[in-house]
Amino acid sequence: MRRISGALLLALAALGLAAPASAERLQTDVDGDGAVDTVTARAVGDYGVGVSAELSGSGGARSEQRFENAFVYEPWLWRVRDVDGRAGAELFVHTGHITTYETVTVMSVVGRRLVRSGRLIMNGGLADYYAMGFRCRAVRGRPGIVAYDFARQSPGHWKRRARSYSWNDGRLVRVGPARHSMIRYPPARERKLGC
Numbered sequence: 001m002r003r004i005s006g007a008l009l010l011a012l013a014a015l016g017l018a019a020p021a022s023a024e025r026l027q028t029d030v031d032g033d034g035a036v037d038t039v040t041a042r043a044v045g046d047y048g049v050g051v052s053a054e055l056s057g058s059g060g061a062r063s064e065q066r067f068e069n070a071f072v073y074e075p076w077l078w079r080v081r082d083v084d085g086r087a088g089a090e091l092f093v094h095t096g097h098i099t100t101y102e103t104v105t106v107m108s109v110v111g112r113r114l115v116r117s118g119r120l121i122m123n124g125g126l127a128d129y130y131a132m133g134f135r136c137r138a139v140r141g142r143p144g145i146v147a148y149d150f151a152r153q154s155p156g157h158w159k160r161r162a163r164s165y166s167w168n169d170g171r172l173v174r175v176g177p178a179r180h181s182m183i184r185y186p187p188a189r190e191r192k193l194g195c
């Protein structure tokens with residue numbers, strides 16, 4: 001009986017591998033020229049994701065970024081929103097998973113190419129005494145992102161760290177030193193994808 005179960009599992013695994021790879025596709029302006037472009041996220045290998053942008057308009061262009069062995073599954077496109085102050089949407093893509101946090105790569109189009117603007121991490125749960133998240137907000141009066149992480153020291157005592165980034169031509173650039181403080185409880189708005 002045990003042997004049959006094993007064979008069944010193997011057959012199911014084979015079926016899973018044979019299944020067509022899924023893809024997410026959406027239409028939005030990513031290069032800021034006012035015309036709609038096509039963004040596609042798809043499986044790369046067994047655990048990776050590839051994100052591509054097909055730009056409409058003069059001449060067209062296609063560029064792709066691949067994240068192999070990211071251990072992520074669909075949905076990959078977690079948020080698509082214009083957040084950097086330049087026309088055209090930024091992409092927030094799930095590009096990594098470990099038990100402690102999820103990795104979100106922010107992507108933007110620079111010079112008709114899809115680039116990795118920055119990498120952020122998030123984990124909203126508090127059960128393991130660590131949490132992370134980030135918010136899109138003004139940093140020194142310019143569009144930016146503040147990333148937060150929390151570590152519990154004892155009941156009612158959490159160490160909070162805030163790191164600021166501002167947008168510079170499609171890239172996230174660190175601004176100033178990290179700010180550390182002690183708080184009673186990590187606020188929900190600082191441990192999610194707040195963009």
Ligand SMILES: [Ca+2]
Pocket residue numbers: 082083084085086087088089090
């Ligand atoms: Ca933009």
